[in-house]
Amino acid sequence: MSEAQGIGRRELLTGAAAMAAGVTLVGLSPAQAVPVAQGVTKFDFPTGDSVRVLVTGDAGTGTRTQWAVADAAREYHRRTPFSLAIGLGDNIYESGPTGATDPQFADKFENPNAGLDFPWAMVLGNHDTSSVLPGDGGWLLRGNHEVEYHANSARWWMPSRYYSVRLPEQNPVVEFFVLDVNPLAAYVPPLLSPYWTVDGDYMNAQRAWLDRALAQSPATWKIACTHQPYLSNGPHGDAGHYEGLAVEPLNGVHAKRFFEEFVVGRCHFILSGHDHSLQVLEPTPESKGTRQIISGAAAKTSGSEPKTTAHPALFENHDQLGFMVLDLTADAVELRVVTVDLASGASAEAFHRRLG
Numbered sequence: 001m002s003e004a005q006g007i008g009r010r011e012l013l014t015g016a017a018a019m020a021a022g023v024t025l026v027g028l029s030p031a032q033a034v035p036v037a038q039g040v041t042k043f044d045f046p047t048g049d050s051v052r053v054l055v056t057g058d059a060g061t062g063t064r065t066q067w068a069v070a071d072a073a074r075e076y077h078r079r080t081p082f083s084l085a086i087g088l089g090d091n092i093y094e095s096g097p098t099g100a101t102d103p104q105f106a107d108k109f110e111n112p113n114a115g116l117d118f119p120w121a122m123v124l125g126n127h128d129t130s131s132v133l134p135g136d137g138g139w140l141l142r143g144n145h146e147v148e149y150h151a152n153s154a155r156w157w158m159p160s161r162y163y164s165v166r167l168p169e170q171n172p173v174v175e176f177f178v179l180d181v182n183p184l185a186a187y188v189p190p191l192l193s194p195y196w197t198v199d200g201d202y203m204n205a206q207r208a209w210l211d212r213a214l215a216q217s218p219a220t221w222k223i224a225c226t227h228q229p230y231l232s233n234g235p236h237g238d239a240g241h242y243e244g245l246a247v248e249p250l251n252g253v254h255a256k257r258f259f260e261e262f263v264v265g266r267c268h269f270i271l272s273g274h275d276h277s278l279q280v281l282e283p284t285p286e287s288k289g290t291r292q293i294i295s296g297a298a299a300k301t302s303g304s305e306p307k308t309t310a311h312p313a314l315f316e317n318h319d320q321l322g323f324m325v326l327d328l329t330a331d332a333v334e335l336r337v338v339t340v341d342l343a344s345g346a347s348a349e350a351f352h353r354r355l356g
Helices: 009-020 064-079 104-110 140-151 201-216 253-262
Strands: 050-056 084-087 120-122 163-167 174-178 221-225 269-272 278-281 291-295 313-317 321-329 333-340 347-354
Touching: 050 064, 050 291, 064 321, 064 333, 064 347, 120 174, 174 201, 201 253, 278 333, 278 347, 291 321, 313 333, 313 347
Parallel strands: 050 084, 084 120, 174 221, 221 269, 269 291
Antiparallel strands: 050 321, 163 174, 278 291, 278 313, 321 333, 333 347
């Protein structure tokens, strides 16, 4: 396995030793947000009372599929400009970056998204935190390279591993709560690293922050952004039943508990990726009115893989590339789903509905 694909034993042991020694880790919480490097000017967040958001996930392949979706987003932006993007994780396939200056950031983010010049609020995914196998989520510390990259890029916005963005800052129409569910959903649970465990310092701090931030938010719309979904009709399935597994914690039971205690019933929407599909699910009694939306088809599709669950959906597509567009004002939320044909590059609006 190459350095770009996995982390070697030396780095794994070095990271474990650093944790044991109590070394301060960069950008773990909003209070430890990474500053912007000298000479880097970030794109401005919108200040108006309407916000148009590009919602995209599982994009970071650097392949022609990612470029096709980005080309379609560029054309959409030319006609009706976006003010923000949400990148829902798996930003650097297959195993995440090896440092804050890894060329993969250019190949799999900056170059494909050239011209989409606005802030990209980024979420950490399981492929961004790989250890031995791509996507195993077993080296959580690796995600810090993506936090560090916040200092180096005009578009990439990830000042800490979890954070929120209010738009506009004063009298916000929306607040996005970007969450890191990876410690609760890794295929290689952090059993030997107490800091990252389900009841360790990291998750307890994130819980306390989210609980407080949601309670204090003055935004009309509150939206959680995660990589792993709470509910999904795709192959990965629901939290508590990920991959159709009954074995805890590999089935994401801790992620399910986190969602149910801190997110559902408190946020209007959950935006997630992970499953390579486009899904607009209906709220259910278990979601307490919160609507799950999945946009994970920016470079890969689930194709004909069987679904593991069957939640009512306003729209779902498992075999086409695409992205979503979220328009928010104080009075309404409108969602569009745009599909992209790889062969022709043509895009089409496949769904449009007012959701709030």
